[in-house]
Amino acid sequence: MPEPDVAIDDLDHKVIDRFRERAVRGKRLDPEVLTEDRRDLIKKLGLMDGDHLTRAAILLFHPDPGAFVTSAFIQLGYFETEADVRYHDRIDGDLFTQVDKTLDLLLTKYLKALISYEGIQRVETYPVPREALREALLNAVAHKDYGGNVHTQIRVYDDKIVFWNSGWLPEGWSEENLISPHESKPYNPGVASAFYRAGMIEHWGRGIEKMRAACKEHGIPEPELRYQRNGFEVTFRCQARAISGASAVETRPITAPTGEHSMTEQVFISYSHKDKQYLDELQTHLVPYLRSKAVMAWSDQDIAPGSKWLEEIEKARASTRVAVLLVSPNFLASDFIHDNELGPFLQKARAGDVTILWVRIRACAYTETSLRDYRALVSPPDRPLAGMVEAERDEAWVRVCQEIKKALPVEPANP
Numbered sequence: 001m002p003e004p005d006v007a008i009d010d011l012d013h014k015v016i017d018r019f020r021e022r023a024v025r026g027k028r029l030d031p032e033v034l035t036e037d038r039r040d041l042i043k044k045l046g047l048m049d050g051d052h053l054t055r056a057a058i059l060l061f062h063p064d065p066g067a068f069v070t071s072a073f074i075q076l077g078y079f080e081t082e083a084d085v086r087y088h089d090r091i092d093g094d095l096f097t098q099v100d101k102t103l104d105l106l107l108t109k110y111l112k113a114l115i116s117y118e119g120i121q122r123v124e125t126y127p128v129p130r131e132a133l134r135e136a137l138l139n140a141v142a143h144k145d146y147g148g149n150v151h152t153q154i155r156v157y158d159d160k161i162v163f164w165n166s167g168w169l170p171e172g173w174s175e176e177n178l179i180s181p182h183e184s185k186p187y188n189p190g191v192a193s194a195f196y197r198a199g200m201i202e203h204w205g206r207g208i209e210k211m212r213a214a215c216k217e218h219g220i221p222e223p224e225l226r227y228q229r230n231g232f233e234v235t236f237r238c239q240a241r242a243i244s245g246a247s248a249v250e251t252r253p254i255t256a257p258t259g260e261h262s263m264t265e266q267v268f269i270s271y272s273h274k275d276k277q278y279l280d281e282l283q284t285h286l287v288p289y290l291r292s293k294a295v296m297a298w299s300d301q302d303i304a305p306g307s308k309w310l311e312e313i314e315k316a317r318a319s320t321r322v323a324v325l326l327v328s329p330n331f332l333a334s335d336f337i338h339d340n341e342l343g344p345f346l347q348k349a350r351a352g353d354v355t356i357l358w359v360r361i362r363a364c365a366y367t368e369t370s371l372r373d374y375r376a377l378v379s380p381p382d383r384p385l386a387g388m389v390e391a392e393r394d395e396a397w398v399r400v401c402q403e404i405k406k407a408l409p410v411e412p413a414n415p
Contacts, residue, residue: 003068005068007053008042008053010062011038011042011053012062012063012094016038018096020034020041022200023198023199025199026199028198028199029197042061045190046190055190059095059146059188060094064093065095069146071150072092072095072146073091073098074090074091075088075151075154076090076091076106076154077155078156098141103137106156108273109273111126111161115301127220127238128218128220129214129217131210131211132211132214132236135208135211136163136234137154139207140154141165141191142187142191142195143167143192144165144188145231148166152164159238160237160238161235161238162234164231164232166230166231167232208223211223215236221237224237266316266319267295267298267324267404268316269282270342271299271325271331272328272337274330275362278385279299279326282324282400285397286404294405294408295401297324297404298316302316313340317340317344320345320354321355321407321408322407323341323357324404325358326358327359327366327371328362328364328386331361331364332369349374355407356371356374357377358371358376359377359378359385360378360384360385361386363384363386363387377403378396378400
């Protein structure tokens with residue numbers, strides 16, 4: 001369907017350029033497209049109808065496709081029951097951005113991973129394999145009926161994840177056709193072709209086959225497929241690991257032997273989930289200290305499945321001797337962190353019950369808070385970690401870990 005009110009210049013050139021790079025890297029377009037005129041590229045992709053852009057072009061490359069296609073967004077929610085949504089997110093933008101952001105939210109906010117270590121390498125295992133989630137998401141986005149008014153929906157429960165999109169199966173098809181080898185008949189050929197060129201999907205109708213294989217290898221039931229008159233549903237059954245406010249649980253032991261740090265001397269790491277990569281970096285650098293029991297670190301990733309997360313945070317806070325704060329604009333903007341972590345820790349620090357150690361992750365208005373009274377671990381404080389190259393950041397994390405260890409008093413061993 002042509003969109004006469006949208007011009008090539010209205011599309012997001014950065015998204016188009018990232019698409020070119022993906023397609024060339026995956027060897028699904030020739031390198032010449034890197035310098036090709038944008039109009040010629042859009043035509044080559046079959047995303048023009050005469051002189052006008054198609055709806056697929058708007059969905060793929062416009063910064064706000066929802067202005068033209070009202071159902072062009074994804075709603076992601078965590079449900080305690082069918083009627084009780086605990087929290088939710090709406091993901092807008094071009095379809096490439098929607099896929100990337102939605103998968104990231106699922107893995108960092110909605111699902112709880114089991115953490116293990118292979119040497120010093122941190123390994124995250126989710127209740128549903130990432131590959132299966134990705135295929136279900138891509139299928140929902142690529143095969144959705146964008147002519148309707150209903151958006152794509154993902155519902156996360158304690159024991160299942162449900163993907164739903166409006167759309168129609170080819171005439172004469174049923175769920176049985178989908179679980180057996182079949183030709184690819186995408187509902188949105190323009191979207192599916194662009195996803196294929198970008199290396200995101202196959203042309204051969206293997207998405208459901210890949211989901212089933214990934215679940216089988218992971219040891220969970222194969223996805224349940226259900227087609228109704230107005231849409232298509234994929235359900236993954238899994239153990240109850242989806243949980244609010246936490247994305248992982250450590251499998252490391254939490255009991256310290258006599259003569260080392262007791263549980264009343266553990267380290268509480270406070271951070272914004274939007275800065276999770278920095279938590280991961282710190283935890284990686286802490287592994288040698290954790291192994292030797294020199295440091296015992298806790299974050300909300302240690303909350304066990306089924307626990308009341310706020311109560312767990314309060315218990316961990318009460319037994320903490322050292323609070324490590326990963327400070328950024330996201331951290332300071334979070335009302336939850338301010339009310340349940342930063343505020344209480346500052347109060348305990350003033351009473352001498354907690355040592356505050358903080359790391360400036362990104363430039364932020366920390367001088368407008370009581371943190372200005374505490375020295376940042378990484379000096380000078382005008383050089384946040386985000387502005388450092390990798391080698392400098394590694395050196396900074398090493399110093400942070402050393403300071404954390406120094407801040408913990410060591411009890412003498414029993415004779």
